[in-house]
Amino acid sequence: MAAPRFTGVRTFMRLPHVQELDGVDVAVVGVPTDSAVGFRSGARFGPEAIRSASILLRDHNPALDVNVVETLSMVDFGDAPTVPGYHLETLERVEAFLRPIHERGAVPLVLGGDHSLAIAELRAAASVHGALALVHFDAHPDVLDRYYGVADHFHGTVYRRAAEEGVVDPAHSIQIGMRGSVHAPGDLVAGREVGYEVIPGDELAAIGPAALGERVRDRVGDRPVALSFDIDFVDPAFAPGTGTPEVGGPTSFQALEYVRSLGALDIRTCDCVEVSPPYDPAGVTAIAAAGFCFELLSLRALFNGLR
Ligand code: MN
Numbered sequence: 001m002a003a004p005r006f007t008g009v010r011t012f013m014r015l016p017h018v019q020e021l022d023g024v025d026v027a028v029v030g031v032p033t034d035s036a037v038g039f040r041s042g043a044r045f046g047p048e049a050i051r052s053a054s055i056l057l058r059d060h061n062p063a064l065d066v067n068v069v070e071t072l073s074m075v076d077f078g079d080a081p082t083v084p085g086y087h088l089e090t091l092e093r094v095e096a097f098l099r100p101i102h103e104r105g106a107v108p109l110v111l112g113g114d115h116s117l118a119i120a121e122l123r124a125a126a127s128v129h130g131a132l133a134l135v136h137f138d139a140h141p142d143v144l145d146r147y148y149g150v151a152d153h154f155h156g157t158v159y160r161r162a163a164e165e166g167v168v169d170p171a172h173s174i175q176i177g178m179r180g181s182v183h184a185p186g187d188l189v190a191g192r193e194v195g196y197e198v199i200p201g202d203e204l205a206a207i208g209p210a211a212l213g214e215r216v217r218d219r220v221g222d223r224p225v226a227l228s229f230d231i232d233f234v235d236p237a238f239a240p241g242t243g244t245p246e247v248g249g250p251t252s253f254q255a256l257e258y259v260r261s262l263g264a265l266d267i268r269t270c271d272c273v274e275v276s277p278p279y280d281p282a283g284v285t286a287i288a289a290a291g292f293c294f295e296l297l298s299l300r301a302l303f304n305g306l307r
Pocket residue numbers: 115138140142155230274
């Protein structure tokens with residue numbers, strides 16, 4: 001309350017922009033890239049928009065009864081280096097940027113960026129923590145094999161690659177919320193082919209948040225978690241600024257309930273991806289994304305509170 005929230009340089013949650021990791025629990029990192037999308041681009045502007053929307057976030061989460069800012073020491077670590085059009089190079093640079101954060105015991109909160117960045121995020125995390133339990137909210141499974149005959153690293157292939165590379169442990173991983181039109185029957189649950197548990201969108205709506213929380217906790221146990229939140233999990237009425245919108249998703253309220261239902265998780269890396277501000281002149285997508293980032297931080301803060 002010392003200065004109006006709209007003043008100052010716009011870091012995430014008005015955190016200090018430093019690359020100092022002593023005593024840091026969470027380092028917020030932007031990954032401004034959209035070189036690996038199959039439809040609408042613009043997610044390179046996602047990190048900036050989420051940061052700008054996040055300045056209204058305050059310290060305490062009353063729904064989970066946790067004070068994020070008092071529990072976690074957090075910094076805005078800045079943006080990872082990216083090279084537009086040279087996507088494999090981008091992935092290498094992003095991984096190298098994130099790895100020291102893990103080596104120093106901090107948790108990255110990654111602001112995307114298209115979802116392909118998650119392979120770099122997971123490689124960096126797994127290099128220190130081993131294979132992670134993936135908790136993946138998305139309208140899409142992202143387990144396609146290849147785009148256009150050549151593209152192995154694309155936003156719709158990332159969790160097939162992650163399973164193949166062993167940076168996630170599919171037997172303790174879960175995908176949540178898949179919906180929309182598909183190429184063939186079974187596509188929404190295609191993640192089962194690589195070993196993931198899958199709760200598609202219609203089943204999610206039927207079981208509700210309490211049962212979801214139980215299913216996720218049963219699946220991941222006490223393993224280190226990678227939590228990924230693709231903003232297109234939320235209905236495009238609430239998050240229109242994204243590359244591949246799918247109608248018929250949760251409201252932002254329902255999506256908050258789903259995330260909160262997970263409770264304390266040992267999150268070692270997390271992200272909010274696929275925010276494409278040019279398709280959303282009202283900016284509601286970035287407001288939603290900032291809110292979901294706050295919930296992800298809250299789950300980590302709950303876990304720290306248990307220790
Ligand atoms: Mn995705």
